[in-house]
Amino acid sequence: MRVIIAKTAGFCMGVRKAMDNVLDAANKRERDDGVVYTEGPLIHNPQVLERLEKKGISALKESTDLTKSTVVIRAHGITPKRRRELEESGAEICDATCPRVKRVQSVIEKHAKDGYSTIIVGDDGHAEVIGLLGYTEGKGYVISSSEDVSSLPDMDKVCIVAQTTQDMHTYALTVExxxxxxxxHKEFETICSSTSKRQEEVINLSEAVDAMIVVGGRGSANTNRLAHISANRGTPTFLVETEKELDLKKLIDFSVIGVTAGASTPNWLIQSVVDKVQAFQAKKVGKVRIFTEKAITVLIGSFMYIGIGAASFSYSSSVLLGIDPRIKFCAIATLFLFSMYVLNHFANKEAAALNEPSRAKLYEKHQGVFVVLGIVAAVISFVLAFTVSLEVFFCVFLLFYLELHIGFLLSQRDFPVLFDIIVWHRFQARKRYL
Incomplete structure (x- = not known):
């Protein structure tokens, strides 16, 4: 069984921007003892929302006191009326509306002022569509397909737009x-380029595999469309939110499986699904192959391959420079880099769990072993460096010191803000000379 992961799977630019904004707002409010809310669910993914709630970020309720609060406008956008209400509440507003959605809002607003009625091809009741309707000045209509065109009233001039995650084929037929x-009429191509590429890849991938797995929230419009597109190509398609929903028995007869995901699906969820499929695959192959795959998994997951790479680099550099390769130098490079990667992993376990779930599970399972190995490797690298010369020992110690302090600085909440301030002032100073 072979697994092919779609290149476009996972967070789109708009969702990534929304996540960055809400986490930045949370970090800022944490320093001020404030609270962060989102205007409705930030994105349509229950697992991500659950993680945000653990950080104290939740959807805004009507009766909430917004004193010393920040309200993050969701990626789907909101109506102008709702925005005014939030501004009047005294809360600090953080606009995480997707730039692609903002463009559609601007198009509708401009043409509504010019007397156009607006036809939105999308899902009635979807958060983005509700927000877009707010810009139509009461002259907006929502249809989901070409079959709904006959239900529309007569209008003098119309502006036609699409929900940014609309199906390309459906929109084209409806526009015609x-x-x-x-x-x-004026027709605008407002389907997000990320959505278009994602849908095109699903069409191509679904024709090249035996089955498709679509990972994402069931409340996500673009995730459901991906599953619908794949299924319409005649490819067995399975929509799951997490790896726990995956019925492996249904995959047993398929040789090649494609995996894609909606724009609001984080990488760690995609990887968890892929890991489960690959683990199931391992049970179907011979013992030699299982052992080989486990060995490779440990080699990569434990960062041992980085140490081996460092030793190889040290050896080849010595040869190229005409210096006799020394085993001690290779050992120092191997042990030092291995220890740094291992210890840094434990210094930021939360990020590792999100970005590399399979590696995080390996380290969690053997935490004590890896901590000891990391410390021992660091100590041995220092001892070996000292036996070579004081200069080499000093270089290794300096690298260790810099690595430790740079990692500490980057982990501080104030450092990114301080960095932004420095860059801004340097930019302003430069502008004066331009």
Whole structure:
């Protein structure tokens, strides 16, 4: 069984921006003893929302006191009326609306002022569509397909837009029918390029595999569309939110499985699904192959391969420089880098769990062993460096010191803010000379 992961799977630019904004707001409010809310669910992924709630970030409720609070506008955007209400509440507003959605809002707002009625091809009741309707000045209509065109009233001039996660084929068919009915029209291609590429890849991938797994929240419109597109190609398709929902028995007869994910699905969820499929695959192969794959997993997961790479680099550099390769130098490079990677992993376990779930599980399972190995490797690298010369020992110690302090600085909440301030002032100073 072979697994092919779609290149476009996972967070899109808009979702990534929204996540960055809400986490930055949370870090800032934590220093001020404030609270962060999101105007509705930030994105349509229950697992991500659950993690945000653990950080004290939750969806805003009507009766909430917004004193010393920050309200993050969700990626889907909100209506102008709701924005004014939030501004009048006294809360600090952090706008995490996707830039692609903002463009659609601007198009609708401009044409509504020019007397156009707006037709939105999308999902009625979806958060993005509700927000877009707020810009139509009461002259907005939502249809989901070409079949709904006949239900629309007569209008003098219309502005046609799509929900940014709309199906490309559906939108094209609907627009053609709208053009025939409304002679005075303006049509805009507002489907996000990320959505288009994601859908195109699903079409191609679903034709090249035996089955497709789509990972994402069931409340996510773009995730459901990916599953729908794949299924319509005749490919067995399984929509799951997490690896726990995956029925491996249904995959047993498939040789090649494709995996894609919605725009609001984080990498760690995708990787968890892939890991489960690959673990199931391992049970179906011979013992030699199982042992080989486990050995490779440990080699990569434990950072041993980085140490081996460092030794190889040290050896080859010596040869190229015409210096006799010394085993001690290779050992120092191997042990030092291995120890740094291992210890840094434990210094930021939360990020590791999100970005590399399989490696995080390996380290969690053998935490004591890896901690001891990391410390022992560091000590031995210092001892070996000292036996070579004081200069080498000093270099290794300096690298260790810098690594330790740079890691500490980057982990501080104030450091990114301080860095931004420094860059901004340098930019302003430079502008004066331009």
């Amino acid at each position: 029918k709208l053009k025939h009915r409304y002679k005075d």
